Amino acid sequence: MTDTRPDTRPSLHTADVVVIGMGIAGACAAIEAAEAGASVLVLEGASGPGGSSAQSGGEVYLGGGTATQQALGVEDTEEDMRAFLTAALGPNADEAKIADYCAGAVDHHDWLVAHGAEFHHKLWDTPTWMPGDDSGLMWMGERAQPYASIARPAARGHRPPAPNFAGNLLMDALVATAQKAGVTLHCDVKARSLIVSEGRVAGVRATEFGEEREYLATGGVVLATGGFVDNDRMLEQWAPQQVGKDKVSDGRDDGSGIEMGMDIGAAVRRMHQTETAMLIIPRLAVGAMLVDGDGQRFINEEVYPGLYCHAAVHHRRPPVWVIIDEKGIEDVPESELWGMQPMHAAETIEELAADCGLPGDALADTLRRYNAGARNGEDPQFGKSARWVRPLEPPFGAYPTGAGGPDTFNGLPLKAQGFTLGGLHTDLQSRVLDRAGEAIPGLFAAGRCTHGLHGEGYISGTSLGDGSFFGRRAGRGAAQGTG
Ligand SMILES: Cc1cc2nc3c(=O)[nH]c(=O)nc-3n(C[C@H](O)[C@H](O)[C@H](O)COP(=O)(O)OP(=O)(O)OC[C@H]3O[C@@H](n4cnc5c(N)ncnc54)[C@H](O)[C@@H]3O)c2cc1C
Structure with missing residues (x-):
């Protein structure tokens, strides 16, 4: 007898590393994993890559003596950068992540440049949200008290060469690099849940225009889905101060990656912290x-x-x-x-x-x-x-x-407007931790679906900064299957 029912089995794809979300964290994870020799598949819920990262100012907080700073005669040290960030992102900033980030910032600058980022050797000297020209370096309040007494001031806001919103330039470069490195991108695919097999995250269930798909990952899965400012239910629960405020996002910060992790026992941290902006010149x-x-x-x-x-x-x-x-x-x-x-x-x-x-x-x-x-x-x-x-x-x-x-x-x-800064609890290797503080095998995360460097404070450039930095760690870890 022939079975005439429609085939409803999810179609199956396999790769060494599956990355969910192609903003800056996902792009950097994908590039690192591919360069480590892994086959990499990125699932992106939107019809194209970029996420909030592509709509952003493109400012990346880097220092400690980057090549861009040196070319402009800006003296800086890792210690000063760390002291500034610990104070400005606090109270309750993640000091271990800040220290790690600052120790790697010069190298991360060079990595971004080697992978397509451009920072012109031109300094914007006055307070602004975003320079109206192609300046590659800007101040982020480092000269202001009380910070100037805490750390020797240095300009650390690195940015792509375009006036105002320049995040698209950065993302165009990183997406092109990922494609050159052999990363496969499936757009219009929305990840729904994680597949766990024998105590390890082994893949993702997703939908593509209503059709179910399964994506298996032999090395690891990287969550890079952004924050949750577009999810009012989650805001009510975790960051009620943000309810009714405008949302700084691409409209897709629905917290789905955070909830996928929580569904399998991941811990979250600093969920109430939010970035705040207003129409002030x-x-x-x-x-x-x-x-x-x-x-x-x-x-x-x-x-x-x-x-x-x-x-x-x-x-x-x-x-x-x-x-x-x-x-x-x-x-x-x-x-x-x-x-x-x-x-x-x-x-x-x-x-x-x-x-x-x-x-x-x-x-x-x-x-x-x-x-x-x-x-x-x-x-x-x-x-x-x-x-x-x-x-x-x-x-x-x-x-x-x-x-x-x-x-x-x-x-x-x-x-007032803003975006969320809390998310999945990750360690310095971008492994997602459970409530007991143990790494969940096979699961990595970076960007705004994680808790990042931030306590109560926010300085521009630290979101694209920690997303790209710990995104690379996540991609490397997943490629090595070390989760
Ligand atoms: C206007 C604006 C200006 C900003 N300026 C700056 C700045 O200059 N410097 C700075 O550091 N930060 C800035 N930010 C904040 C920064 O852009 C974001 O915090 C950062 O881009 C987050 O990166 P991400 O990779 O975590 O997420 P995103 O870049 O948002 O990428 C997440 C991706 O995951 C996809 N996705 C989500 N859920 C799923 C799912 N379930 N399945 C598949 N795909 C999914 C989304 O479609 C999206 O493409 C700005 C933000 C905005 C909106």
Whole structure:
């Protein structure tokens, strides 16, 4: 008798290493595994590679004396880089991962360059989210107090040669390198669950346009699926402070890789940590006062903007405003002002406070103290560099920030935004650990589906940085079948 039922068996593929997700962590894992001689298959849920990595600024935090730093005369050491990151990514940064990352940063820079990354020998010198030119190196707040007293400052933000968002250049180069190395990429394939056989992760169940597929990995599986900011259920559970905020992602940070790992007993770490950004112009803020709903300054406006955004959104009473004067606005180059005029302007600080919903007496007192120090080129409260300190004179202006206050500004939505920094617990070899701290055989992970270097703080470049660095470790480990 002939069986006339349709064949519903999942189609089967086998490779030494199966990587899930082709953002920066997956691309670097795939390249390392292929160069170690493994056959590598990457499953990508989207119709093309790149992930959030391709939409990013492309900034990679590297230092300790990279070739790019040396060419620009920037002196740096591994110890200074480590001290800065430990402070700026803290409290509760992962010191073991930071130390390992810093020890390998010079070599990692050279590896990225050898695999297609380009960092022009040109330094962007003023605070910004992203340089508006092809500068290959930028400052990430290393010169700001308290960090300048903790570690000798050095510019460490390495970036591809394009204005603003340049992550696509970095990802185009890495994807092309992976293809040259013989990596096979299956797009539109969404991994659903891990296959465990005899206590070892042996492959992945996936769907391709609704059809089931099985992918077996003889060496290991690498999870490189990104974070979970697009999954509101997971945000409610792990990082409720992020619910209702805008999402910094490609829309595919659904946490699926994290949950696949957890389903087979993987531990997670630092799931509540998030990166925070807002519509604040760093070049404007550095010459101004950032004040909270009590009319108080709360941070040195010269630090990396993500740090003051995080402090404003998560630790201060709203609304938070940028208080500036006319000269402060004139000092910002047109190209960096994004055409933005202050929302409120007033001849006296008390009038401005009333417009902003701030306590007038407190704001006037804050201004008095700020100006008293500024007359001597000093900021006794937070140690802002003399370069950025100047008494603020009437007329004053105020820019909203998205930490409380108005919902829109200059026709743009004004909302805090961010992405998640917590994820699967991995060791320095990028092996995924279970709740007892034991490596799960055959399973590796890197990028934002893992917990990375971060504690509470975030500095741009450390996500593409740790994703690419520990992605390489994951690929190497899986190729060696050492999980
Ligand atoms: C606008 C923007 C600017 C940024 N700027 C910077 C910056 O300058 N420097 C920096 O360090 N960081 C920056 N970031 C953050 C950084 O881009 C991300 O944190 C980082 O790219 C994460 O890399 P990843 O490899 O872990 O994930 P991704 O790059 O997101 O890649 C994950 C991939 O996995 C795929 N995937 C997910 N689930 C599955 C599944 N179940 N099956 C198959 N495929 C799956 C996704 O489709 C995606 O392609 C920025 C982010 C954005 C959005």
